[in-house]
Structure formats: structure tokens, C-alpha cells
Amino acid sequence: MKNLKFQSVFDIIGPIMIGPSSSHTAGAVRIGKVIHSVFGQMPDEVTFHLYNSFAKTYRGHGTDKALVAGILGMDTDNADIKHSLEIAHQKSIRIYWDILKDSNTPHPNTAKITVRKGKKSMSITGVSIGGGNIEVTELNGFSVSLKMNTPTLIIVHQDIPGMIAKVTDILSEYHINIAQMNVTREHAGEKAIMIIEVDSRDCQDAVKEIQNIPHLHNVNFFD
Numbered sequence: 001m002k003n004l005k006f007q008s009v010f011d012i013i014g015p016i017m018i019g020p021s022s023s024h025t026a027g028a029v030r031i032g033k034v035i036h037s038v039f040g041q042m043p044d045e046v047t048f049h050l051y052n053s054f055a056k057t058y059r060g061h062g063t064d065k066a067l068v069a070g071i072l073g074m075d076t077d078n079a080d081i082k083h084s085l086e087i088a089h090q091k092s093i094r095i096y097w098d099i100l101k102d103s104n105t106p107h108p109n110t111a112k113i114t115v116r117k118g119k120k121s122m123s124i125t126g127v128s129i130g131g132g133n134i135e136v137t138e139l140n141g142f143s144v145s146l147k148m149n150t151p152t153l154i155i156v157h158q159d160i161p162g163m164i165a166k167v168t169d170i171l172s173e174y175h176i177n178i179a180q181m182n183v184t185r186e187h188a189g190e191k192a193i194m195i196i197e198v199d200s201r202d203c204q205d206a207v208k209e210i211q212n213i214p215h216l217h218n219v220n221f222f223d
Contacts, residue, residue, distance in 0.1 A: 027128025032070015053108035
């Protein structure tokens with residue numbers, strides 16, 4: 001018999017969640033919540049581009065409610081997921097659906113989300129790979145490969161010199177090793193995003209110190 005290797009307990013039992021499917025519900029919530037964290041504010045408008053399996057079953061499996069719940073900042077076990085569409089309507093968030101049932105995307109459970117608030121916009125493409133795990137493959141038009149099943153810091157900050165060094169210096173002080181890092185920005189001098197995968201789940205003290213860095217908009221830690 002082959003030895004089976006699992007990266008996470010979620011590979012065996014799945015996440016604590018509301019909904020019928022870890023791929024179509026829990027994974028969808030997590031995709032939505034990533035852009036909620038990165039964008040840092042409630043959008044005026046959201047467009048969901050759903051591909052293949054997501055496109056064919058998004059209403060029947062509750063993927064639509066799950067994605068919107070993530071945009072609203074809900075976790076996978078939030079009982080209000082089933083009411084997310086109504087809650088978004090109450091918050092005057094306009095929701096649009098672009099359904100693409102026959103697409104050549106590499107993975108069937110793929111969603112691209114575009115959020116807008118005034119003149120600000122952001123896009124993210126996420127894939128639900130099973131067991132509630134996701135992978136982020138695109139951020140603001142930049143190709144990335146973030147599994148999001150390892151501890152991850154998402155930091156939104158002003159694009160000024162020294163920001164990356166200030167963050168990495170704090171991580172070094174707390175002996176937190178960086179496994180992978182992606183940095184992108186809207187335009188020179190405007191908002192920028194650091195996405196840092198680390199080897200440690202004990203990052204709470206470091207996150208508190210990072211939050212005090214001037215010109216930093218928000219920090220979120222996914223463990």
C-alpha cells in the first residue's frame with residue numbers, strides 16, 4: 001500500500017463550513033474573502049465571472065451565495081451565508097454574473113471577481129481545488145500562484161520606498177521565514193499589495209507590529 005501524504009487536516013475531513021460542497025461553497029467563500037481582505041473596503045459593484053463547473057452549478061450548490069458571503073467578509077462557518085445576497089442588496093452592493101459554461105480554463109472550479117468602488121477597481125482569479133482549499137492565479141492582471149493553504153499575510157499599503165523592508169525586517173525579528181512573496185501595485189505612488197506566504201502560524205505579534213507601520217492600509221493573516 002502507498003503511504004498517503006496530506007498537507008492539511010482539511011485534505012481528510014474538510015473545513016468547518018455552511019453549505020453542501022467544500023469545493024463549491026467553502027472554497028468559494030475563501031476566494032471571495034481574499035479579495036475582501038485585499039480591497040479593504042466594501043465595493044459598490046461586484047462582477048463574478050464563473051467558468052465551467054462553477055458556471056453550471058453555481059445556484060444549485062450555493063456558490064453564488066458563498067462568493068458574495070466572502071466579499072462581505074464572512075467565514076466558511078457563518079450561518080448568514082445563506083442570506084448573503086439579501087445582505088449585499090441591503091448594503092446597496094450591485095452584483096453582476098457573467099456565466100461561461102464552456103471555457104478552456106485549466107480548472108473547472110474557477111471564478112474571476114472584479115470589484116469597484118468609485119474609480120477604484122481590483123480583480124482576482126481564484127480556483128477551488130477541493131476540501132475548501134483554493135489557489136489564487138491572478139491578481140490585478142498579474143499572474144500569481146498562491147495556494148492559500150499555508151499561512152499567508154496580505155498587506156495593502158501605500159507605494160512608497162522602504163515598505164517592503166519594514167515588513168520583512170519585522171518578520172525577521174520574530175524569526176518568521178518567508179516561503180514566497182508577491183508584490184503588485186495599482187500605479188506608482190498609489191496602493192500596493194504584498195502577499196507573503198510564511199512557514200510559521202504563530203504570527204499574531206508580528207502582525208500587530210506590522211499594523212503600526214505608517215502608510216499601511218490593512219493587514220490580514222490567513223492561517
